[in-house]
Amino acid sequence: MAASSRAQVLDLYRAMLRESKHFSAYNYRTYAVRRIRDAFRENKNVKDPVEIQTLVNKAKRDLEIIRRQTQKDDLSHY
Amino acid sequence: MLLRTAWRRAAAAVRAAPGPRSEAPARGLRLRVVDNAPQSAVPSDTATAPEVESVLRPLYMDVQATTPLDPRVLDAMLPYLVNYYGNPHSRTHAYGWESEAAMERARQQVASLIGADPREIIFTSGATESNNIAVKELEAAIQPDTSLVSVMTVNNEIGVKQPIAEIGQICSSRRVYFHTDAAQAVGKIPLDVNDMKIDLMSISGHKIYGPKGVGAIYIRRRPRVRVEALQSGGGQERGMRSGTVPTPLVVGLGAACEVAQQEMEYDHKWISKLAERLTKKIMNSLPDVVMNGDPEHHYPGCINLSFAYVEGESLLMALKDVALSSGSACTSASLEPSYVLRAIGTDEDLAHSSIRFGIGRFTTEEEVDYTVEKCIHHVKRLREMSPLWEMVQDGIDLKSIKWTQH
16 A cells, blocks of 8 residues: 555544544543644654554544544434 | 433423324334433433533533543443443353453553553452552561552642652562552553562552543562452452453553553643643732642642632632532542641641642643633632731731630
């Protein structure tokens, strides 16, 4: 698989921020947005393609977690 | 009694709902209405089931009492609460095997956070149970030269960090067992049971963004530390703690430990930044504020401040939009001032004036600013009402007053 391009990383970044805004709990929402911004910023100068792919894979897994956890918020209001 | 009102409310709702056309859908409709009702019986001031954010709740600044679940932890737990519900001790089918695999994975995650071997981690119901096991160990191995030193790693009231590595070194050289209650420290400051020569360690799930009702005890294998089981039964957890291991809870604990290991540095930076913001703003705006606890050996997320001439409980009640505490949750029912503050030599009147601010992973800058603003406002207001404050302003030394009884 070809290493992730800049465009793909940016797409992932935007998708994660977009999904994070769906957390209905204020503290989860603010943390997710902040953490995602800081994590992408911190790793923006990584050059090694293997490392980039590892980071991208982890981000994809985290995106799935956010999707699953925000889906619940839409279904039920406690 | 709440449940009865819920059922009555549900029955009324069903009667009010539009009549169904046939038998089967009606049953489904009734069940659905009935299922939702008990949830809306959560004690609250609103009569209808609240939309999540339409009912304002206080800001949460009491992380030493307990922490919210990290979404990553809940995500890890859910499968084991829904589909993968096997007993991890069932040896004969996939439900048991997958549950056991999850339990062992969680054990590895906990061990990895503290530099231990997974065989040295026993799951318990929390740090309190772990503490009891550790201290009971003393009774199990009574010999003239055996004793146990037990120290908290990070204090839950004033946030002071104990010199664990030094204490471990001393205990090891004197052949004395060393236990530490690391509930407030695990996942927040780096801990290594081998570097610090710790023999026993208590871990709590709900202090590190994991679930309540689970914890662990670390028991050193080399050299072997013998403990006596508090709870006997089927011999689970190497005979040291019988009882079915609650897979969803331990998976949550493991996930919380793994997340903590990854996020420790980032969280520490964030919490330190917010802690400094809070203390600086308060101390620059108010005179006669004392921070309790050694400022150098201090975990930033736990800030205990005494506001002279203001009663702590009245300040807490004034700050009703912020969830705070004036001491540890375990002793909050009594009106006695904190034993911790008394132990560090705080004056009685200052001990009654203390508030503990808890800053955690999910705390925001806005929450800190709001808390600071309200705190400054109410301290000033309460001081204005205080005759003691008035006397101090007039230059009277309160210690010189001879109070008389009426």
